[in-house]
Amino acid sequence: MRHILIVALFAGLAACSPQGAAPEPADAPAALPPGRPAIYEAARVGPEEFVRALYAVHATPGASMGEPPAPGQDPIYDRMLNAMIGADFAKAAGEVPTLNYDPVCDCQDSEGFTLDSVTVTRAGPAAAEAAVVFTNMGETKRQTLKLVKEGPMWKVSDVLVPGRQPLTEQLMTAIS
Numbered sequence: 001m002r003h004i005l006i007v008a009l010f011a012g013l014a015a016c017s018p019q020g021a022a023p024e025p026a027d028a029p030a031a032l033p034p035g036r037p038a039i040y041e042a043a044r045v046g047p048e049e050f051v052r053a054l055y056a057v058h059a060t061p062g063a064s065m066g067e068p069p070a071p072g073q074d075p076i077y078d079r080m081l082n083a084m085i086g087a088d089f090a091k092a093a094g095e096v097p098t099l100n101y102d103p104v105c106d107c108q109d110s111e112g113f114t115l116d117s118v119t120v121t122r123a124g125p126a127a128a129e130a131a132v133v134f135t136n137m138g139e140t141k142r143q144t145l146k147l148v149k150e151g152p153m154w155k156v157s158d159v160l161v162p163g164r165q166p167l168t169e170q171l172m173t174a175i176s
Helices: 002-016 036-043 047-059 079-092 167-175
Strands: 114-124 127-136 139-150 153-160
Touching: 036 047, 036 153, 047 114, 047 127, 047 139, 047 153, 079 153, 079 167, 153 167
Parallel strands: none
Antiparallel strands: 114 127, 127 139, 139 153
């Protein structure tokens, strides 16, 4: 008889238990708003997440990259591209450097920005290319970001825009 009471008690408790999905753990990270912290976090996840985070800043009204690092020290670019950007800025010596725009959006300003497509092709465990189509100020643009993984983070190593020299070639010409 005692066993029947215990079984009935557990059956009653089970019937009162909540059904459905388990609640999300309390320590799950919250999604970061578009900006540098979100880009740095996405750079640790994968090349597509990194690229989407780069463009989310432009596509989100009111989002900001915040105060930029010194020229040549931006963690979104790889070591070689950063070295070229730093040399371009130093050579300009108070004049307008060759890279006087944001190469990610191929613009100085963004308005009505939409990321239309991203297609990432892996070239190995530490290299990828992202073919990107976006619209800014009513103009649809296409470009390819060459990506490399330095340490735990994906970074931009070059920007290819149809009809132009790659960004690295433009910078090498300027600093030579």
